Each structure stands twice: as C-alpha cells, then as structure tokens.
Amino acid sequence: MIITGDNVDGISDLKASLRHTFEIKDFDFLNYFIGLEVISTDDDIYLSQAKYASDLLTRAEITDSCIEFTPLESNVRFTPMDGTVLHNPTLYRQLVGGLVYLTII
Template structure:
C-alpha cells in the first residue's frame, strides 16, 4: 500500500479539503452533463422547480424520446449525492419515465437550467467542534427552525 496524499475525487465526487473543513461537490459532472445534453448555451433558472409545474398525471401532449428523458433523469439522480437542492424535483420527474411527453422534458430541462446557474453548490462539512444539524421547512411558508440539541422548534 502507498499513500498518495489527500484525495481530490472519490466515487465521482470532488473533494476540496481546507483547514476549515471539507467541501463535496460535482461541478465537473454538472459541466459534463450540460455538455452531454447540449445545454451549455441555455438560459439560467433561479430554482429547479416551478411553483405550478404544469405536469399532470394524465398522459397528454406530444411524446418525446424516452431514452433521452431517462438519460437526463439518471444523470440528475447521480448528481443528488451532493445536491439535495434538486432531489425533490428530480424524484418527482422519475414518475414519468415510462411515457414522457414534452411537458415532462421541459420540466426536467428546467433542473438543468438551474444547474447551469449553480454549478458550484455542494455539501460543506466544517471542521470545528459542535457541528449542529439545522433543518428548515417551508411547507406552511412559515419557515420553522428545528433545534435538535434541545429537542424544540422555533415555530
């Protein structure tokens, strides 16, 4: 066995180690999938999911190539390892892989537009002691903050 020093890549994740902590991201993979699906010159979206998605369970609309749709969704699923911000939208669109239509494809591409504007997002693990896990919920648009140490919430 030999020591090769600090690692930069691990299972497709880019690892940036500093004295303050570790940052996991997939910015190279984001660039690769934007290039693969020819979306480098597309517009940028501010969020991965529209409020009114325009997607219904009914199978109406022009059909698209399911192989391309599945390839986009599969690429996005792999990206969720370091991008929890796209997890909900990506999982939502996996339901339509059997018979995707134009609306499904446009919705999946909206995630790609969002990625184009946010390629460097990832997971930050600080080195300092006392790492606190804080979650937020906007399900009621109230934005409650949960404190796991005292087992109380700030609602």
C-alpha cells in the same frame, strides 16, 4: 472507499488490513471521487458537485440555454406526451439517473 481521519496510525493499520484481502490503490490526496470534488485545507474539507452538474448540462447539450424564471405562469399545462418521440431514450434515462444521483449525494 474513502478513508479519512486524524489517527494516521489507525488509517495505516486499516489500509494494511485491507491489502491482505483486497487489491487496493492508495491515492495520498483525494481530488475527485464519484462526482465529488474534494478541496482540502489545513482545517477543513470541502465537497462540491459543480463539475458533475456541469458535465450533466454538457451531456444534455443545454449549456447555452436561456434561463427561465419560476414560478411559471399559472395557465401553463404540461402533458406527458406531446407527440415528440425521444431521439435518444438511453441518454434521457442516463441524464435522469445523473440528476437523481446529484440530488441524493
């Protein structure tokens, strides 16, 4: 859970209340949280998922792949099964889940 705001006393009271019911850790400055990089300035907070996306590419072992321009040629046909079995279906499912998470956040 991230608690943020400009009312320091209110945040302190909320954290004290939560400590009575839950065991919590309090990190003064947030840098990285569930795939989000957090950059704070005096006026703004910036969120980025660049590291998360880069980690997904590394996991998929496609960091050195060539890019392809889109749209593809109009005659290209994809089939659901070309006879090649996935070497690691669990990794595939994890990567798809990671991409879904990346697009939802």
